[in-house]
Amino acid sequence: MAISRADCAALDAADPLRHLRDEFVLPDGTVYLVGNSLGAPPKRASAAVTRVVEEEWGGRLVGAWNADGWFDLPTSTGDRLAPLIGAGPGQVVVGDTTSIAIVKAVSAALRLRPGRRVIVSDLDNFPTDRYMVQGLAGALGGYEIRDVRGTEGLDEALAGGDVACVLLSEVDYRTGNRHDTAEVTARVQAAGALMVWDLCHSAGAYQVDVSPADFAVGCTYKYLNGGPGSPAFVYVHPRHQADAEHILTGWHGHAAPFAFEPGYRPAEGVRRFAVSTPHVLSFASLNASLDVWERADLAEVRAKSVALTSLFIDLVEELCAPYGLGLATSRDPERRGSQVSFTHPEGYPVMRALIDRGVHGDFRAPDILRFGFAPLYIRHVDVHDAAVTLAEVLEKEHWRDERYRRRLAVT
Numbered sequence: 001m002a003i004s005r006a007d008c009a010a011l012d013a014a015d016p017l018r019h020l021r022d023e024f025v026l027p028d029g030t031v032y033l034v035g036n037s038l039g040a041p042p043k044r045a046s047a048a049v050t051r052v053v054e055e056e057w058g059g060r061l062v063g064a065w066n067a068d069g070w071f072d073l074p075t076s077t078g079d080r081l082a083p084l085i086g087a088g089p090g091q092v093v094v095g096d097t098t099s100i101a102i103v104k105a106v107s108a109a110l111r112l113r114p115g116r117r118v119i120v121s122d123l124d125n126f127p128t129d130r131y132m133v134q135g136l137a138g139a140l141g142g143y144e145i146r147d148v149r150g151t152e153g154l155d156e157a158l159a160g161g162d163v164a165c166v167l168l169s170e171v172d173y174r175t176g177n178r179h180d181t182a183e184v185t186a187r188v189q190a191a192g193a194l195m196v197w198d199l200c201h202s203a204g205a206y207q208v209d210v211s212p213a214d215f216a217v218g219c220t221y222k223y224l225n226g227g228p229g230s231p232a233f234v235y236v237h238p239r240h241q242a243d244a245e246h247i248l249t250g251w252h253g254h255a256a257p258f259a260f261e262p263g264y265r266p267a268e269g270v271r272r273f274a275v276s277t278p279h280v281l282s283f284a285s286l287n288a289s290l291d292v293w294e295r296a297d298l299a300e301v302r303a304k305s306v307a308l309t310s311l312f313i314d315l316v317e318e319l320c321a322p323y324g325l326g327l328a329t330s331r332d333p334e335r336r337g338s339q340v341s342f343t344h345p346e347g348y349p350v351m352r353a354l355i356d357r358g359v360h361g362d363f364r365a366p367d368i369l370r371f372g373f374a375p376l377y378i379r380h381v382d383v384h385d386a387a388v389t390l391a392e393v394l395e396k397e398h399w400r401d402e403r404y405r406r407r408l409a410v411t
């Protein structure tokens with residue numbers, strides 16, 4: 001084998017991030033390669049939520065809005081998250097969900113390009129990105145959605161000079177492949193359009209550089225480990241902050257929310273991208289995770305992510321060669337996030353059989369086996385065990401068991 005389990009254990013012993021694994025709750029006997037869907041809980045999340053319930057909510061009741069900074073959570077948490085995506089203070093607001101964040105960012109982009117009536121949308125994007133844009137265009141009226149596939153067809157789509165904005169995900173949720181955001185953004189902006197990036201599969205996977213983008217959105221419950229349903233973020237480039245106005249004009253984005261004025265007036269700066277009452281308990285678990293992130297060196301996070309994903313590709317290709325897997329992710333580490341995907345015609349039962357044996361990945365239609373490598377808590381030995389178990393499932397055809405064909409509601 002390319003590398004033994006003992007060699008992997010030695011790599012783990014030398015891993016500069018190894019102490020951070022102890023910060024997470026991970027069930028014994030589980031190799032958890034689904035941190036690209038729902039990150040593992042930081043151990044300190046539970047105490048953080050309990051503290052907010054007992055001390056802040058329980059101790060100060062409604063007074064906690066002032067005393068404990070609840071009202072400012074969207075911007076204070078945005079400032080804490082900003083360095084992870086290459087943004088500065090006052091550029092990120094946290095709240096709502098990614099789907100809502102998409103409406104905020106795209107509607108603001110459309111208003112900044114009033115003469116242009118086309119939104120470019122990626123057929124391969126995560127469906128909610130497409131659905132939200134479809135809903136928005138329908139509600140506004142007079143907009144055309146022009147489909148591309150990744151960046152295929154992008155130049156043609158931009159050629160008419162009628163595109164207001166382009167919405168793409170930096171990392172493809174199925175393949176794990178990563179766009180060159182600086183290059184794509186430059187192309188879009190050269191055509192006079194605005195670039196909106198979805199960073200759901202980027203934030204916490206590696207050091208993102210959001211700075212060329214006009215807007216960006218993303219969730220905090222994957223690699224950022226904020227917890228199920230933890231709030232999303234919106235990034236607004238400083239050059240747009242004075243003029244950008246989105247359509248979800250809720251009172252938390254008002255210039256003077258407690259003046260209770262009858263008409264909407266946007267707050268200064270990124271605060272206008274807040275909409276409504278923050279989910280205070282979810283912010284508590286997210287901030288607990290950001291405490292852990294503050295201790296992570298992002299260059300080390302990236303180096304480990306590249307090492308883990310490269311190792312997984314090498315081991316699976318070596319151990320599973322006869323069994324019909326196809327690599328769906330780029331071999332070039334620069335062109336992938338922290339995920340590796342393989343195709344297999346029986347992908348669904350293969351994944352179910354693998355999960356039954358303690359290795360958790362997930363399946364994405366039509367035939368993708370997805371494995372996410374969260375660098376804060378995944379070890380080289382986990383990569384080794386996952387590849388060996390996958391080979392066993394394929395070699396022994398465990399996936400043929402009828403139980404594994406039954407579809408679960410959530411895959």
Ligand SMILES: Cc1ncc(COP(=O)(O)O)c(C=O)c1O
Binds near residue numbers: 200201
């Ligand atoms: C690229 C991408 N965008 C958006 C979402 C989800 O959006 P929401 O948090 O609104 O459910 C996901 C995952 O669920 C995703 O992978």
Ligand SMILES: Nc1c(O)cccc1C(=O)C[C@H](N)C(=O)O
Binds near residue numbers: 036410
């Ligand atoms: N957000 C999710 C959910 O509400 C239920 C189940 C899964 C998810 C996910 O995040 C899936 C993930 N975005 C994906 O890339 O497939």
